[in-house]
Every structure is written in structure tokens, then in C-alpha cells.
Amino acid sequence: MKITRSKFLRMAAGAVAYTSLGRHARVFAAGGRTADLVLTGGVITTMNDAKPFASAMAVRDGKVLAVGTDLELSDCIANRTHVIKLAGRGVSPGLIDAHSHPMAYGHMELMFVIIRPPKVTDFDSLKKTLSHAAKSVPEGEWIVARGFQDFKEGHFPGRAVLDEAVPKHPVLTIHWSGQYGVANTAALKKAGLFSADVEDPYGGKFVRERTTGLPNGVLIHYPAIYAVYKPVLNEQEMLKCIRWAVQQFHSAGVTCxxxxFILPQYNKNYVKLEREGDLNMRIRLYPYIANLQQAETVLAKMVHYRGSLVRVQGIKLAVDGYALMYESQPEHQHIALPMHPQPIFEQIITAIHRGDWQVDVHAAGDKGVDWTLQAFEKAAGGVRQARERRHRIEHFAFRKLDSIRKAAEMNVPVCVQPTLMDFRVDDFTRRLGSPVKKYMGTIVPTRTFLQQGVPLAFGADVPAFPYFAPLDSIRCAMSRKTHSGRQLDTTESISFLEALKVHTRGSAYAAFDETELGSLEPGKTADFVIWDKDLRNVKTPDDVSNLHVRATYLAGRCVYQAKET
Ligand SMILES: [Zn+2]
Incomplete structure (x- = not known):
């Protein structure tokens, strides 16, 4: 019998559970269960349905040893045990962000010029920000800026607008989503693209001037952006970006x-930090591939690395950037392009599936989602076979019931970003016409996903999105309000504890981590958060705004402690 990697992992998970049971049996036989750490007198929200709340938890060797009442766990405390008195505070499992990009987040925040609203809202404010930045950069060197949303002018600027502000430096500005960019003339020249015969890269497009045929500076999709500029960080800089981002996530209670979206050659940075004992974060990697040829090269080379913190888990690709919809606005058709012709997209998915990796697809639009589900089914050879492989979808923004049911039937984990409602829907509604506007009320349909049995996960998606803290996703999933305070369809709201479950167990499931992470029960990893309040009292979005992380623990070790206020 051929044992596939996924089968092997399931068998291995069973073996681990058996071994840890054996070890505990020996401990009990020796007449003690002394813990390294015991938390008492609090309210532990375990996310274990069989025992959802407890007042105490014992930890040994980085794992949960026991969960129960203070009295039940009193025998876990010996002289060497560190005891934390919670004084009524809450504890939850460590939060798992199922979609973010720590290295790119650090890169943007530490090294790019930030051009998000409210700082940049129109061409004038963009020009001001760029020319100010140019003053401190030697002539001829790159200026990269990221974060613009829509401009008051109603369209992207072209290279001429950027040239007015910065004529002598190559400038690349990148949209908040990372899907679009605008380069100035110096940048196009430096990249060798300033010619009417330059060819569009696969999966991307250089928008042209009608009269001359020259690129007008607007870049559609990553391949066009990367053709202009590729990140040029050295290893030390990359490690610095990761360390910085990890600290931000720790302060928000994230442990995995x-x-x-990482270029395959950069996996090694995470592995290096782990080997040097300098990571303190669990990382699941899904390197991104841009085309079939790259898929084949990566599949031939990539190894199933499994460290205690870092794991290469699957391969990411995109079916769309801007949502690929059945109905789209004529003025958006030039940016709502599929990343691949459908037959090639299916071939790539089949190749990854056969390579025994989990497939992870960026699919935002309703048509993009349907292409993806269809490709998963074809690659697996049926719905039942697809269920086992748990190929996943990122974003899945719209409530299309037949697609949601199909995702549930095929056990496809879906990772959504509830903060989309806060920071984008006002803008979408103002700018988009009737075909797309009608979907806005039920955008990010969390209740329907859960009701239909879709394995749901949350991820902040920084730096594409402006928020990195899980509590922002949770708050938005509860409130469903836009930034201006407009109420979206509340039938899609979920409660605090439901959202917390999505951000712990749900996100663990999306990367096959459910036997080790996502809930606090004996034998599982002791990744947890101490909050300043009892989580049972968190009922409203305002309660979430007033909830704070006191400390974050990874494998029983404190990796973040809030300053006393
Ligand atoms: Zn992303």
C-alpha cells in the first residue's frame, strides 16, 4: 500500500497521542504529576467542548498536563513549580493567524514609505508624501511605497503624476492589497520596461497609453510589480523584519x-531563526508560485521540513487578485483578470495535489471560488477524496450559497478577513455599481459558513490589510459595521466565543494542527494567552475593544508580558 504524506501525518498524529498517554501513565505510576507551571484562580476558556471552562491549568515540558479546578490540580504544585495566580482573569489558547505575512509586514512597516489613508487620499497628498520621502534618498535609488486605496480622482495615477513629484528616483507605489502598483518613468526605465514592445508578463499586465503604446505606469498583479521591482533585502534585513513582526503578533496574543505568500527561496529565513533559537512563533509556510513552470520547479525541490516551530505546509497560488466575478463592472474589467487561463490553473492544482502538498488558493470573487472548488474536485478525483486533503481557500468574500455548500461538502477550509468590512466596504459601496453592490450586506458571511459546516479560519492578512490583531477580526465578525458606522447584515454576525473558536481551533484545523494546537487540553501544546478579563463577560464589540492581552505563552514559556498600567 502506498502511504501518502497526508496519510503518514495522520498516522503519526495517532502515534504521538499514544506516546504521550504512555508517558503520563508512567508519571501517575510514579505517584506524582508535578508541573513546571500552574495557573490558578482564573477562568480558562479551553475551547475543548467536553470541558469548556476551568479555573486552573498545569503545564509540563511545554504541554498541557491537566485542566480542572484549583483543588483538582493542587497535587501538580511542588516547590519547583512556578504558580501564576490569575485573580479572576481569563486565559484562552494562543491565537492562530491563518493568513499573514510576517516578513513582508516587517518589510513594509520598517522600510517602505507608508501611503495609507488618511495620509494619502488623492494625487496631491500622494505627491507630497513621495517628494518628502525623496529628500532623504540619494538620487537614483529606489523609493518603494505601499498602502494606497482608492483616490479621490476615481482612478489610479499614471507615471506622469509620480514623475511630477519624483523625477529622478525610481518610484514604485503598491496598492494596499499588493495586487496593483504604479511606477514612475525612472522605475520603468531602470527595469528595462519603458518600451512600446515590452511584453506583458504571465499573469500580469502593463497598462498602456493609447497613443504611444508605452506603459503608463499602472501595473496589474504581482508578476507586473515584480517585473519592475523585486525585494532586495539581505539576510540580516529579512531576519530583522521577521523578528519585528513576531513581536507585534505576540503583543496581540498570536502564537502561530x-x-x-512567501517566495519559496525565503522559507530558509524562518528555518534559520528557528535553528538559532530566535523565533518564538509557530510558522506554517505556503510558498507562492506564479505559474505552471515554477510549480514544477518548486515541487521538484521543496522538502517537507517539519521543525518544532516551523513547518513547510503547502503551496499557495492565486486564481484572482481583484475579485473575479460572474458579473463585473465594465470599468473594472481590465483589473478583474484571472491569474491563469482556467485549464492551466487546473493543471497547477493537480500537480501540487499529486506532489502530496496542501493546495492553498487566493480566491476572492464568486467565479474565482467556483473555479477553485472545481479544480480541487478534479485533482482529487471526487468529493470524498478531496475531503481528506483539506485544500483551502483564502478570502472567499461573497455569500453564494451553492459554493459555500460545495466547500462544506469537500471539507475545504476557508480563511476570511472580517476587517474587510471595516476598512473597505464604505469604499466599495461608494464606487461600485449595482452588480457588485448587492453583495455588500452579506460580505464575509461568517454565520452561513459555520451553519453550512465549512471549516472556517481567520487571518489578518497584514500587510495587505491594515490591522494585525486577532481582536480586530473578532470585533468585526461580531459588529459587522463599516468604518463610517454603517450596519451590514447582522444575520451573518457571530458571537465572541464563536469567533474565538474560529481564531483558535478553526485556524489550527486549516493547517492540520488540530491534534496539537487550538485548544487547552492534556497532551496539547501549552500555547496560551492571559487576558485582563474573564472572557465569559465579553459579549459586545465594545467589550472586545476593552479587552487586553496581559501575557502570551508559547510552549509554556512567556514570550510577551504587557507593561503594568
Ligand atoms: Zn495575503
């Missing part, structure tokens, strides 16, 4: 991140 799925990085599902």
Missing part, C-alpha cells in the same frame, strides 16, 4: 502564523 500561516505565511501564505
Amino acid at each position: 502564523i500561516h505565511d501564505n
Whole structure:
């Protein structure tokens, strides 16, 4: 019998459970269960349905040893045991961000010029910000800026607008989503693209001037952006970006991140930090591939690395950037392009599936989602076979019931970003016409996903999105309000504890981590958060705004402690 990697992992998970049971049996036989750490007198929200709340938890060797009442766990305390008195505070499992990009987040925040609203809202404010930045950069060197949303002018600027502000430096500005960019003339020249015969890269497009045929500076999709500029960080800089981002996530209670957009050659940075004992974060990697040829090269080379913190878990690709919809606005058709022709997209998915990796697809639009589900089914050879492989979808923004049911039937984990409602829906509604506007009320349909049985996960998606803290996703999933305070369809709201479950167990499941992470029960990893309040009292979005992380623990070790206020 051929044992596939996924089968092997399931068998291995069973073996681990058996071994840890054996070890505990020996401990009990020796007449003690002394813990390294015991938390008492609090309210532990375990996310274990069989025992959802407890007042005490014991930890040994980085794992949960026992969960129960203070009295039940009193025998876990010996002289060497560190005891934390919670004084009524809450504890939850460590939060798992199922979609973010720590290295890119650090890169943007530490090294790019930030051009997000409210700082940049129109061409004038963009020009001011760029020319100010140019003053401190030697002539001829790159200026990269990221974060613009829509401009008051109603369209992207072209290279001429950027040239007015910065004529002598190559400038690349990148949209908040990372899907679009605008380069100035110096940048196009430096990249060798300033010619009417330059060819569009696969999966991307250089928008042209009608009269001359020259690129007008607007870049559609990553391949066009990367053709102009590729990140040029050295290893030390990359490690610095990761360390910085990890600290931000710790302060928000995150203990595991799925990085599902990293260039395959950069996996090694995470592995290096782990080997040097300098990471303190669980990372699941899904390196990104841009085309079939790259898929084949990566599949031939990539190894199933499994460290105690870092794991190469799957392969990421995109079916769309801007949502690929059945109905789209004529003025958006030039940016709502599929990343691949459908037959090639299916071939790539089949190749990854056969390579025994989990497939992870960026699919925002309703048509993009349907292409993806269809490709998963074809690659697996049926719905039942697809269920086992748990190929996943990122974003899945719209409530299309037949697609949601199909995702549930095929056990496809879906990772959504509830903060989309806060920071984008006002803008979408103002700018988009009737075909797309009608979907806005039920955008990010969390209740329907859960009701239909879709394995749901949350991820902040920084730096594409402006918020990195899980509590922002949770708050938005509860409130469903736009930034201006407009109420979206509340039938899609979920409660605090439901959202917390999505951000712990749900996100663990999306990367096959459910036997080790996501809930606090004996034998599981002791990744947890101490909050300043009892989580049972968190009922409203305002309660979430007033909830704070006191400390974050990874494998029983404190990795973040809030300053006393
Ligand atoms: Zn992303």
C-alpha cells in the first residue's frame, strides 16, 4: 500500500497521542504529576467542548498536563513549580493567524514609505508624501511605497503624476492589497520596461497609453510589480523584519502564523531563526508560485521540513487578485483578470495535489471560488477524496450559497478577513455599481459558513490589510459595521466565543494542527494567552475593544508580558 504524506501525518498524529498517554501513565505510576507551571484562580476558556471552562491549568515540558479546578490540580504544585495566580482573569489558547505575512509586514512597516489613508487620499497628498520621502534618498535609488486605496480622482495615477513629484528616483507605489502598483518613468526605465514592445508578463499586465503604446505606469498583479521591482533585502534585513513582526503578533496574543505568500527561496529565513533559537512563533509556510513552470520547479525541490516551530505546509497560488466575478463592472474589467487561463490553473492544482502538498488558493470573487472548488474536485478525483486533503481557500468574500455548500461538502477550509468590512466596504459601496453592490450586506458571511459546516479560519492578512490583531477580526465578525458606522447584515454576525473558536481551533484545523494546537487540553501544546478579563463577560464589540492581552505563552514559556498600567 502506498502511504501518502497526508496519510503518514495522520498516522503519526495517532502515534504521538499514544506516546504521550504512555508517558503520563508512567508519571501517575510514579505517584506524582508535578508541573513546571500552574495557573490558578482564573477562568480558562479551553475551547475543548467536553470541558469548556476551568479555573486552573498545569503545564509540563511545554504541554498541557491537566485542566480542572484549583483543588483538582493542587497535587501538580511542588516547590519547583512556578504558580501564576490569575485573580479572576481569563486565559484562552494562543491565537492562530491563518493568513499573514510576517516578513513582508516587517518589510513594509520598517522600510517602505507608508501611503495609507488618511495620509494619502488623492494625487496631491500622494505627491507630497513621495517628494518628502525623496529628500532623504540619494538620487537614483529606489523609493518603494505601499498602502494606497482608492483616490479621490476615481482612478489610479499614471507615471506622469509620480514623475511630477519624483523625477529622478525610481518610484514604485503598491496598492494596499499588493495586487496593483504604479511606477514612475525612472522605475520603468531602470527595469528595462519603458518600451512600446515590452511584453506583458504571465499573469500580469502593463497598462498602456493609447497613443504611444508605452506603459503608463499602472501595473496589474504581482508578476507586473515584480517585473519592475523585486525585494532586495539581505539576510540580516529579512531576519530583522521577521523578528519585528513576531513581536507585534505576540503583543496581540498570536502564537502561530500561516505565511501564505512567501517566495519559496525565503522559507530558509524562518528555518534559520528557528535553528538559532530566535523565533518564538509557530510558522506554517505556503510558498507562492506564479505559474505552471515554477510549480514544477518548486515541487521538484521543496522538502517537507517539519521543525518544532516551523513547518513547510503547502503551496499557495492565486486564481484572482481583484475579485473575479460572474458579473463585473465594465470599468473594472481590465483589473478583474484571472491569474491563469482556467485549464492551466487546473493543471497547477493537480500537480501540487499529486506532489502530496496542501493546495492553498487566493480566491476572492464568486467565479474565482467556483473555479477553485472545481479544480480541487478534479485533482482529487471526487468529493470524498478531496475531503481528506483539506485544500483551502483564502478570502472567499461573497455569500453564494451553492459554493459555500460545495466547500462544506469537500471539507475545504476557508480563511476570511472580517476587517474587510471595516476598512473597505464604505469604499466599495461608494464606487461600485449595482452588480457588485448587492453583495455588500452579506460580505464575509461568517454565520452561513459555520451553519453550512465549512471549516472556517481567520487571518489578518497584514500587510495587505491594515490591522494585525486577532481582536480586530473578532470585533468585526461580531459588529459587522463599516468604518463610517454603517450596519451590514447582522444575520451573518457571530458571537465572541464563536469567533474565538474560529481564531483558535478553526485556524489550527486549516493547517492540520488540530491534534496539537487550538485548544487547552492534556497532551496539547501549552500555547496560551492571559487576558485582563474573564472572557465569559465579553459579549459586545465594545467589550472586545476593552479587552487586553496581559501575557502570551508559547510552549509554556512567556514570550510577551504587557507593561503594568
Ligand atoms: Zn495575503
